[in-house]
Amino acid sequence: MHNMCIRPTPKELEEFGTPDFTIYNAGLFPCNRYTHYMTSSTSIDINIARKEMVILGTQYAGEMKKGLFGLMHYLMPKRYILSLHSGSNMGKDGDVALFFGLSGTGKTTLSTYQNRYLIGDDEHCWSENGVSNIEGGCYAKCVDLSKDKEPDIWNAIKFGTVLENVVFDEHTREVDFSDKSVTENTRAAYPIEYIPNAKIPCVAPHAKNVILLACDAFGVLPPVSKLNLAQTMYHFISGYTALVAGTEDGIKEPQATFSACFGAAFIMMPPTKYAAMLAEKMQKHGATGWLVNTGWSGGSHGLGNRIKLAYTRKIIDAIQSDKKTYQDTLLKLASLFKKNFDGFTTYKIGGDQKLTEEIVSAGPIF
Numbered sequence: 001m002h003n004m005c006i007r008p009t010p011k012e013l014e015e016f017g018t019p020d021f022t023i024y025n026a027g028l029f030p031c032n033r034y035t036h037y038m039t040s041s042t043s044i045d046i047n048i049a050r051k052e053m054v055i056l057g058t059q060y061a062g063e064m065k066k067g068l069f070g071l072m073h074y075l076m077p078k079r080y081i082l083s084l085h086s087g088s089n090m091g092k093d094g095d096v097a098l099f100f101g102l103s104g105t106g107k108t109t110l111s112t113y114q115n116r117y118l119i120g121d122d123e124h125c126w127s128e129n130g131v132s133n134i135e136g137g138c139y140a141k142c143v144d145l146s147k148d149k150e151p152d153i154w155n156a157i158k159f160g161t162v163l164e165n166v167v168f169d170e171h172t173r174e175v176d177f178s179d180k181s182v183t184e185n186t187r188a189a190y191p192i193e194y195i196p197n198a199k200i201p202c203v204a205p206h207a208k209n210v211i212l213l214a215c216d217a218f219g220v221l222p223p224v225s226k227l228n229l230a231q232t233m234y235h236f237i238s239g240y241t242a243l244v245a246g247t248e249d250g251i252k253e254p255q256a257t258f259s260a261c262f263g264a265a266f267i268m269m270p271p272t273k274y275a276a277m278l279a280e281k282m283q284k285h286g287a288t289g290w291l292v293n294t295g296w297s298g299g300s301h302g303l304g305n306r307i308k309l310a311y312t313r314k315i316i317d318a319i320q321s322d323k324k325t326y327q328d329t330l331l332k333l334a335s336l337f338k339k340n341f342d343g344f345t346t347y348k349i350g351g352d353q354k355l356t357e358e359i360v361s362a363g364p365i366f
């Protein structure tokens with residue numbers, strides 16, 4: 001957990017005073033499952049008034065960071081700051097992208113990219129001043145991690161990184177990232193500065209692209225869709241993905257799920273409150289919404305394949321590429337179509353003029 005927090009300097013520690021919030025983690029000690037409403041031997045309890053969180057019956061580091069994230073979803077909107085379950089990165093020109101998505105949809109993988117500055121992989125705030133990371137580190141899934149596909153995450157696994165639930169050879173200490181015998185949810189927790197192009201401090205201007213990630217297991221969602229503001233809100237409030245084997249226990253086959261604001265477990269107020277704040281910020285700062293499918297194509301899970309990471313990266317590159325060149329080329333080609341078709345508009349196609357008009361209007365509209 002220390003790795004994933006913003007660590008105070010020795011000077012700041014001297015003047016630290018009383019903590020704002022205290023986590024009591026007794027992960028080895030189970031909760032009493034016979035307590036009213038308790039469904040397992042694991043419990044995570046937050047008392048906002050007492051500013052305390054108690055964790056029982058789980059040693060998963062994710063509960064600490066995500067527990068505090070829930071708290072931020074309560075505290076930040078009260079200060080008119082929007083809390084976001086998203087990754088974020090920034091291009092060389094200062095263009096910021098947010099990657100919303102449920103666990104396993106690609107927030108960490110896609111925000112960590114050698115061509116762009118990493119702001120953070122999971123928990124952000126969007127205020128009047130721009131986007132900022134809540135955390136000081138990343139929590140990457142490392143099941144089947146490979147140097148070729150995710151070089152930055154691979155290289156971040158060095159002295160000082162904590163590997164959780166991985167299996168390794170006790171003699172050589174070599175990790176087998178393909179071994180899922182403890183769980184599929186193997187993790188690497190590292191300070192954000194272990195990613196070479198992380199932007200420190202992790203603050204950035206307002207977002208230009210809001211990318212909603214969905215890992216669709218039905219194979220019907222297009223790889224990418226451009227959304228207008230209303231569509232962005234629709235998908236933000238819906239929070240669709242397929243749960244894949246990984247973070248949540250008991251998921252063997254992908255299952256469709258909807259989790260409001262891509263974080264139903266963390267939000268403390270009605271989803272529409274966060275959606276209204278997001279809409280206002282997107283409008284004010286001219287951000288464009290996108291829905292990117294990082295799941296299956298060519299058929300549902302079992303028939304088709306998961307879209308290759310390299311293709312998703314190219315799609316996201318294209319979203320953020322020079323839109324002016326694209327627009328100019330589009331207009332050029334559209335005018336060639338128009339010029340060519342002008343020759344046909346003097347003919348009557350079919351029985352009456354109506355059909356001709358319909359056909360002409362089916363061409364490019366400027």
Ligand SMILES: Nc1ncnc2c1ncn2[C@@H]1O[C@H](COP(=O)(O)OP(=O)(O)O)[C@@H](O)[C@H]1O
Nearest residue numbers: 103104105106107108109141294307308309312
């Ligand atoms: N097309 C794809 N886009 C993004 N991730 C993919 C893709 N195909 C496979 N993956 C894998 O899916 C996982 C995504 O996990 P992660 O980035 O940690 O998600 P999140 O941060 O949203 O929980 C990684 O293991 C990644 O290698």
Ligand SMILES: C=C(OP(=O)(O)O)C(=O)O
Nearest residue numbers: 062102103104122139247
């Ligand atoms: C840490 C978590 O988030 P993510 O899987 O999105 O990294 C989690 O959901 O347990």
